[in-house]
Amino acid sequence: MNRRARVRDIAEAAGVSIATVSRVLNDHVNVAPRTRELVLRAMARSGADAPGRTGRRTVHVRCPYLLTDYFGLIVSSIAETLRLHGVRMVLDAGVAAQHDDVLSTLPDEPDVDAAILVLPPEDGDRLVALARRGFPFVVADPRTAPPPDVASVSAAHLAGARALTAHLVGLGHRDIGVIAGPVEWLAGDARTAGHHAALAQAGVLPARHRVHHVEPTAAEGLRAASALLDEPRRPTAIVCFNDKLAAGALQAAHDRGLRVPRDLSVAGFDDIDLSRATRPALTTVRQPLQEMGRIAVTQLMRVLDGHRPEALHLELSTTLVVRDSTGPVPT
Structure with a gap:
């Protein structure tokens, strides 16, 4: 044909x-x-031929962000796992892709069998519309709570943040600043909830003025940490919801002559390579980013083979990694 x-x-x-x-x-x-x-x-x-396998399957992988260490790990794992399954990958990446109306056109692509959407910026209604057209796809690291019938995989953000704050509380910290990501993101909301849960268990009420919502970059971490540390009564610890924010917080502490962790404890989230390169090395929460990519492919292969996954929304466990940037509360 x-x-x-x-x-x-x-x-x-x-x-x-x-x-x-x-x-x-x-x-x-x-x-x-x-x-x-x-x-x-x-x-x-x-007069076309009867159906049968006409070639390898092709999966569209959409990651509308820069493929840095975080997204690069997820996408690389997806690519390697698809290759093991003998599946071709079409990659759509880069910030410019956020403005493309991809979801409405994917089902009409003749050579695309399915898709993996990494942190899709579209809302749940758009994902539901795509699912109703019968197009197979899986969401990796969803930005908002995934609709009931959409398969997804993410990390256990709430449990990870709760373990991190509990670690600081165990060191005597009660006045903890938070540098969170953008508002109304599933990961950020879950991590905030985990942070509050650990404080509540210690009998501490969270202070709203100690929480800053910013874009997840080192520059924004520097700016937000500077604001926290310039308050008349600065926090004894700062929890950052990714490692780049934490690197900015370390810079803010250094600029003010504060010694970490003697004068201030700083913690991150994700456990990317940067967390081991800072001085001191960051206490952080390890997300299984590569496993997230592998599980997303596994879910998609089951859907393509006609199976309906019993667990549509999978949360992968996180691990608290204690390094040198956290210590006892200063006396």
């Missing part, structure tokens, strides 16, 4: 999307019997 031209013709004749025709051609099981019959009849009228 002249695949692209013929698939488009068959889709028009059957009144379905190009992606649906592609799935019938590849003999995927996640096509409704009535829809499959419509496509087969259109194929018969056009």
Whole structure:
């Protein structure tokens, strides 16, 4: 077949999307019997060959961010795992991709069988609309709470943040500043909840003025930590919701002649390479970023093979990593 031209013709004749025709051609099981019959009849009228495997599957991987150490680890793991499954990957990455209307056009791509969406900026309604078109996809590291019928995988953010703050509370800290990410992000909201839970267990009420919501960069961490440390009564510890923010907080402490951890404890989240390169090395929470990519592919392969995952939303455990940037509360 002249695949692209013929698939488009068959889709028009059957009144379905190009992606649906592609799935019938590849003999995927996640096509409704009535829809499959419509496509087969259109194929018969056009003289096309009967369906069967026409080649390797292709998965569209969308990560509309810079592929730095955080996103790079997730995407690299996805790529390696897809290769083990014999699946081709089409990568759509970079900040500019945030403004592309990809979700509405994905089901009409004739050579794309499924997708993995990494921290998609679109809201839940857009994801539901994509799912209702019968297009298989999985969300890795969702930005907002995933809809009920959308498969996703993330880290256990709440438990990780609770363990980190509990570690500081155990060192005697009660006045803890927080440098969080953007508001209304699933990870940030869950980490804030975990932080508050650890404080509540110690009988400490959280102080709203100690929480700063910023973009997750070292420069924003420096700015927010500077504001916390310039208050008349500075906190004894600062929890940052990623390691880059924590690197900025370390710089703010150094600029003010504060010794970490003797005068101030600083902690991060993610355990990227930067956390081991700072001086002192960062206490942080390790996210299983590579495992997140592998599990996303595993979920997607099960969907493509016709299985409905029993656990649609998977949370992978985190690990508290204690290094040199946290210590007892100053006396």
